[in-house]
Amino acid sequence: MSKSTLFLVTIAITILAYWAWSYDPRVSELNSILSQDNELNNYPYQFKVIELKNGTAVMSSPRSAKVSVFKFLSIIKPNLPRNNSDNPKVIAAQKELAYNQQKAKKIILSQSDVKQVSWKLDKNWFANYGIYVDD
Numbered sequence: 414m415s416k417s418t419l420f421l422v423t424i425a426i427t428i429l430a431y432w433a434w435s436y437d438p439r440v441s442e443l444n445s446i447l448s449q450d451n452e453l454n455n456y457p458y459q460f461k462v463i464e465l466k467n468g469t470a471v472m473s474s475p476r477s478a479k480v481s482v483f484k485f486l487s488i489i490k491p492n493l494p495r496n497n498s499d500n501p502k503v504i505a506a507q508k509e510l511a512y513n514q515q516k517a518k519k520i521i522l523s524q525s526d527v528k529q530v531s532w533k534l535d536k537n538w539f540a541n542y543g544i545y546v547d548d
Contacts, residue, residue, distance in 0.1 A: 439465050443521055453517055456509075457489035458538070460517035468528035470521050474514060477534035479546050482507060488542050 443462040447453055453460065464471040475485040486493055486506050494500045498507075518530045536546045 473535040
């Protein structure tokens with residue numbers, strides 16, 4: 414076996430081991446529950462459970478102090494007026510985001526093994542649009 418083949422096999426085994434170690438079937442179940450909601454499915458951002466630990470569900474979010482809500486809204490609704498928080502269309506888009514985020518939270522909190530939700534900025538989602546967020 415060549416060195417490059419051995420290297421690729423090692424990488425593949427490492428990735429598979431990481432996936433197997435970090436895979437949580439309950440997280441998959443919670444995400445499946447979220448995906449059954451038509452309203453959430455039709456929203457441009459898909460809220461997901463990242464981890465469930467000791468009754469706390471960590472969920473992805475496009476909202477954070479690190480990223481302006483205008484950045485997010487300019488991606489999902491490129492025709493919105495930029496940097497005009499008083500515009501009725503911007504206000505409606507912000508309310509729609511808040512509504513969907515709260516709905517996702519409420520669905521997850523309705524599960525008996527979930528006591529609280531915490532949010533984590535979805536850096537990968539933003540990176541897919543060329544926006545890189547530092548820690």
